[in-house]
Amino acid sequence: EVELVESGGGSIQPGGSMRLSCVVSGFDFSTTWMHWVRQAPGQGLVWVARINSDGSGTRYADAVKGRFTISRDNAKNTLFLQMSSLRVEDTAVYYCTRDGKGYYYDFWGQGTLVTVTS
């Protein structure tokens, strides 16, 4: 059974840093592209970042470029999102998602809430 479990969210002040983790199981993580997608309270879904299977290639949404870093540890089946210079508008539930090899997301984690507030 495929499982993705995020952790690391919480409340933080503007300008702060936070690292999200996503531990996966039930599939070969080392051969799978992964993404982070976020959802602000009461709003829609927005793609944040993606990483290829060996971690050598990453891409970011313009809104987070230069502030967020996606990475992975294939030995530990874990995906990360390092967030810095956090802004109020980064407040959202952050979902770890698996790439379905057709530009879609076939499995999602339960999400972790990040609240940026003074």
Place this chain on the structure above:
Amino acid sequence: QSVLTQPPSVSGAPGQRVIISCTGNSSNIGAGYDVHWYQQFPGTAPKLLIYTNSKRPSGVPDRFSGSKSGTSASLAITGLQAEDEADYYCQSFDIALGGSRVFGGGTKVTVL
């Protein structure tokens, strides 16, 4: 402002058919990129409902169907049931600005 446009809400009585539209442009759906649909209940993660325009993952009832034509796509729910009340999002790929995956703003389906 989402790249893909969906109606904010649609409603129907149990047993009826409802259709949710997803309108894009020549840099996403119109460029030939596939459309995918997700279902989300309040407080839970989205779930893949339709992929590659019209394919259903295992376990998704056949009352859900998808189609794509030109610069738009549609999700149809036939024989609407109370448990279908949820938010639905379309998603595609957009080649503009270097290429990225894009979502619609979401549609709330209400069962009357």
